Structure formats: structure tokens, C-alpha cells
Amino acid sequence: MTLRVRGEILGSNHCHCESCRRASSSPVTSFFTVAMGDASLTGDTLGSYASSPGVQRGFCKGCGTPLSYQSEQRPGEIDYYVMLLDEPGAIAVERHDHWNERVGWIGLADDLPKHEG
Template identity: 30%
Template sequence: MGMEQQAVETVETNKPVILEGGCLCGAVRYQLSAKPFDADYCHCKQCQKSSGAVFQVWMDFKHEQITWLKGEVSEFESSDNVRRGFCKQCGCTLSYRDTRYPDYFTLTIGSLDEPSLIKPNYHIYTSNQVKWLSITDDCERYQQERTS
């Protein structure tokens, strides 16, 4: 791939950068060849439990847009069609994969080296949002999953 295909524009400056990320200990590393086609905040109970946080922030890609530079993601089957990925060495939450959509792969925005470069577009499962969390952004909100 040429450098122009791997460049992603930043939120603030539209300056091209290469997005890379990985786990806390560095055993798993990846590089992205495009901007995510979507990104969201998820407030569902499984994301809360798997991340240890009150919500998780995700970005969506096609498989071919992700290059694994080091290590591999271990997966846990959290429901019939969902595989949640993590580093088997440090336990860092890295990915989400729905087996019904084999061409797509979801990564945590927090695993990016520069997570401020990707801004989520909406909130899902806000029916599970903790009561003390006040959301003041202008993103759309969905009580459950987004169906469109």
C-alpha cells in the first residue's frame, strides 16, 4: 500500500497520520490503513463488565484495514455470536467481533496510541447508562442497539 492509503486525518487538523495501537503491555500491536467507518460509545452491561468501566468506546473496520504488527488477540465468547478480544498477557480489552458479520472487526478507541484522533458518532444501550454519568456531547443516543 502507498503512504496515501495509510494516511488518516486527525480530528483537529486534518493532518495525515498513521494510526497504530495495542495493549497495555505491548505484546499486541496493530496498524490501521484507513479511518474507521463508524465509532460509538456502548453502555451495555457486557461492555461494562468486560472493560471494568461504565462504557466502552469502539471503532469499526473491515478486516483488511487492520495489520497486526505483533502478537495476537485472544478471544472470549461472551454470547452466541460475540467474541471479545484481549491480550492474554496483560488482559487489556482490545476488540469485539460479531461472527454474523465476518468482514468486520471492532477495536477499542482507547487502545490507540493517540485515542483523541477518533471521535465516536453515537451512544448505544443508554438504557444501561449509570445514573451519575452526565453526557453532554451532541452524539445521537439509542436506548438499545442502533438498527440503521
């Protein structure tokens, strides 16, 4: 799978919501956001499913890897998992979202803003 990104990265976050944790089988997921027309995935067959009302999650049909998140609340934008990148350290994550839903046993010690929703 190859992800090509052109244009500006609009934001980045660590998401702690239950929905993202279940979709990725991870205690936290990390995303970066781009405009829909600024990124493309090529390679194996891509699939998507509605994980909740107004939300589409993309995945690789060949291996099942989670790839993307789209919400009707942010039309024209798409989130990709930071770990899809060859150099995930190139993304400076800006904040924690859904902090109130985080799992209690994971310790995170950073100074990033922590948003409840």
C-alpha cells in the first residue's frame, strides 16, 4: 500500500475514543488530517465501512490494515493513521482528543493539549 500526500497537513492528533480503539485494537490511535484531494492510496484493494452514523473507515482488503477515517462533520477532509508513513516521526502530533475516554492503565506524560471530545 502506498500513501501519497500533496499539500498541507491540516492537523494531527492522538485519539482515545472507544470507537477508534476498537477499530484499531489499540489503546490510542494517531492521525493526521489532509484535504480529500491532497492524498491518495494505491496498491491492494481498498475497502470501507460505516463504523457509526456519518463515519467511514478505510482499510486494506488484502491484509485488513486500518487506513483512514472520514466524518460527515468534516466534509472535504480525511484522516490517515500516522503509522502508515515510512517516517511517522515526521508528523508532530498536536493534541489528544477524547481524553475523557482514554484507558486508565496507559501512562502518557506529554504537554500536549487534552480535549474531552
